[in-house]
Amino acid sequence: MVNTYETLFLLDATKLSADGDAVRTQVHHLIERHGGQISIAREWNYNQKLTYPIAKQKKGAFHIVYYTLESTKQAELERDFALAEGVILRSMTLKLDPKWQETILGIARDEHGKEFAVKGMQDEAQVQTDPSALGAEPAAGVDGPPGDGARGPRGRRPEFADKGD
Template sequence: MRMYETIFITDPDLQDEVRNTLFDRFKGILEQEGGILANFDDWGNKKLAYEIAKKPRGHYVCMTYGGTGTLVTELERNFRLDDKILKYMTILLEKDIDPEALKLQIDAEAAAKSEADAAKAEADAARVEAEAKKAETDETDETVDAETPENEEEN
């Protein structure tokens, strides 16, 4: 099994539902051909270096996966046949990978990401709570200041 990275550019005017259906189709092809999806990164709409099909922008997607040459051939055949795909490019990252090691690596990265997300959510909650306490104490201080009579100077 080999490790590949495919970057493809879709029509930026596609609706999200159509785009997601397209992505699901490519993921399905990957699974049908026995590939292992390591990373699916949606980069979003970006300006193209030059116009492609009279479009100055494109929606970029990067897929990293393990598979065979037939998988790449099938994916690229589908890219060529679909008018929604403006450009694509596949590169070989590693010639020989262990599928089990790849699955373990993907699981470890997913676990690390979920832990990081949980830690971030906890930190955000603590920050919001601290801001709420600070706002509450500021309101209390303002109320006390308003109730305290100011010293009047007698002439």
């Protein structure tokens, strides 16, 4: 069965800055060697400072590739990604759900697709930290998390304040 995949690569930024075309060609060649057909390939973030060093590198460049490939060949391709450690620091591959495939590829083709995706993630993070961002009101009579009732003397809940004293 032929599936569509999305792979996000973290590439060595120093090698990419020295000869970017050769590095991208090497990554694309790995996919094509296994019978994959690349539909979209683009830089995601160039020369990003990493949170922690990976293979003694403090900076990396993200490159995203969408391709179709026979599902039985994906494991071999992943192994080749891992073996290309001189260029590929890390990779993450997702199989696109067929019902969302055209929508995702449409956004990826768009020059503003990256900004659209980042804005969506920021909006989602806003909602998770502040439910009122969606206009949600807290339920009536609920002041805090479950079990966080008012405390009586000595920090005990009122129903336990007189027992055991």
